[in-house]
Each structure stands twice: as structure tokens, then as C-alpha cells.
Amino acid sequence: MKINNLGPSGINPYKNQMKQQQAAKANQAKSDQVEISSKAKELQERSQFAEARQEKIAKLKVSVENGTYQVDSKAVANKMIDFYFNK
Template sequence: MKINGPNHSNFNPYKKNIQNQQKSAETSAKQDKIEISDKAKQMQEHQKAQEARKQHIEALKQKVNSGEYQVDAKQTAEKMINFWKNR
């Protein structure tokens, strides 16, 4: 067995790996940043449109509940026929 004394550099062979991991963790924490993609921006715009649609639906619900909403049967039938023709 070979003993190199108290100043042996390989006393803890994992110490260097642990120190490297700590350094990389420190540097990566400093480099974090956020970027919003174009797709995410489109989704945010879509949510605004959904809010307007919700308001429109609420207005329709109020009309239906109060009896003010009138359905044009002919126009509804035409749209249904056009829908099935274009499929």
C-alpha cells in the first residue's frame, strides 16, 4: 500500500465533479431568460377574441331568456344546406 501523506490531491475523487456541478448550476441560473414564441402570441390574441365571443353569447342568452330572440328559419335552412353541399 502506498501512502502519500496529508496533502494527497485525490483524497476525494468526486470533489472535483461536485465543484463542477455547483459552478455549472450557478452559471445556468444567471443565464435564464424567457422568450414568447409567435405561436404563444397568437394564442394570447385568440383569448381576446374568445372574450368578445363570450360577451356576444351572454347577450344572446339574455335575448333568449327574455323572449326577444327571433330565429329566421329560412336563413337557417339555407346555411345548413350550403354547409352540407360544400362538404
């Protein structure tokens, strides 16, 4: 009659490996995807505001690079107040 078991009886060495694999699968980050339909892309390209917006952005980039861009602090403050007080 055995009182003390010697050796790894009752232990499945593959169980630890399976647990590690399951933990690794659970830790993998799931990523979100966004798909824009071809119709939406077409509408965006045809937008009449796209050209004007690109011109404005180009002008802003030039003025920032030259150091001539001035921020209207009063306008920024008014917009912040409007935003925080839901106006």
C-alpha cells in the first residue's frame, strides 16, 4: 500500500501549456475597423468645400511656418465660454 506518491502522478504536463495558449489568445488586442463606402468617398471628393478648405489649410501652413500667424485670443475665449455653457 502506497501512502506517499512519488513522481508527477495526476499532473498533466500539457494542461499548463494549454492554459498559457488560452491566456495568450485572451490577451491579444482586438482592433476596430472602419470601412468607408465608395459612395461616401465619391461624395467627399465632389464636395464643393474641399477645394476652399485645402486653400485655407495651405495659407495657414505658410503663415505658421513664417511665424506670422496670430491667434485671436478673444475669439478663442468666447468660443470656450460658449462651449462650456452650451450656447
